[in-house]
Amino acid sequence: MICFFIFAPQNFLYKMNNKTAIISGASRGIGRAVALTLAQNGFNVALLARNKADLQTLEKEIGANAKSYALDISNEQEVNLAVADILHTFGKIEVVINNAGIGVFKPTEELTSEEWDNLMNTNVKGTFLLTKATLPHLKNQKSGTIIGIASDVSKRVFPHGSLYCATKYAQDAYLSAVRKEVRKFGVKVSLIYPGLVDTYFHNDMEGSSKQSEWLQSQDIANAVLYVCNAPAHVVLDEIMIHPLSQEY
Ligand code: NJP
Secondary structure, three states: OHHHHHHOOHHHHHOOOOEEEEEEOOOOHHHHHHHHHHHHOOEEEEEEEOOHHHHHHHHHHHOOOEEEEEOOOOOHHHHHHHHHHHHHHHOOOOEEEEOOOOOOOOOHHHOOHHHHHHHHHHHHHHHHHHHHHHHHHHHHHOOOEEEEEOOHHHOOOOOOOHHHHHHHHHHHHHHHHHHHHHHHHOOEEEEEEEOOEOOOOOOOOOOOHHHOOOEOHHHHHHHHHHHHOOOOOOOOOEEEEOOOOOOO
């Protein structure tokens, strides 16, 4: 038996866990916390982001049940290749977490068309591409959960947030419509709307005193785990989460 484990192919070790989650934007912040939490709770985790070094550090930290993919979430070919490899490696996908996202905050006349394209491509097109690539598999197996890490500004707007809010409204509308499309195939779609979270997303560094009363990435990871643990007949459509200190 011991010899069997020594000579077993690596993907046998992956398949010791029977649930697999794909997490976009896993290199830091919320995505990283989600990946660690799901791995600690028996998931294989496929880690997607652009920063290869950060992904490899996380992959090492998690161990044999993680595999990382350095890619741009707005690149269709890269996303499709990664999803094909994830299916080949893990055999199955249960949870797809659309978390990769960026923000730019300034008066609209100062926004550039490059910033417009970059935010739309990452926050909206990236969600579409990963959902489109994984959905045939989830529909075929008649189970699975797609989660969107949206924002409280998917539901409200603020000055200098025109572009970011537009992307988060679009991501929310897209996944909410997909929810209605796929429920008859046994596939769930859940949206999580965080308020302020202490991550690299903001200008101040993670852990800065200004952000000490904000949500922690772990708070969002706990919500993701709660969604993943819902009984088969329950879909958690929407979860809005704020720090007690935030006025909104
Ligand atoms: O931000 P951050 P969060 N292709 O900057 C990745 C939403 N949210 O964790 O590519 C692939 O620490 C990037 O990796 P890398 C927010 O809208 C947040 O706070 O290596 N990946 C990194 O892993 C976003 O949707 C707050 O640079 C790309 C990750 O995305 C989600 O939460 C409030 C990529 C970003 O990590 C996670 O953000 C709220 C690309 N093209 C909603 N571009 C908040 N923090 O307060 C970026 O309401 N990434």
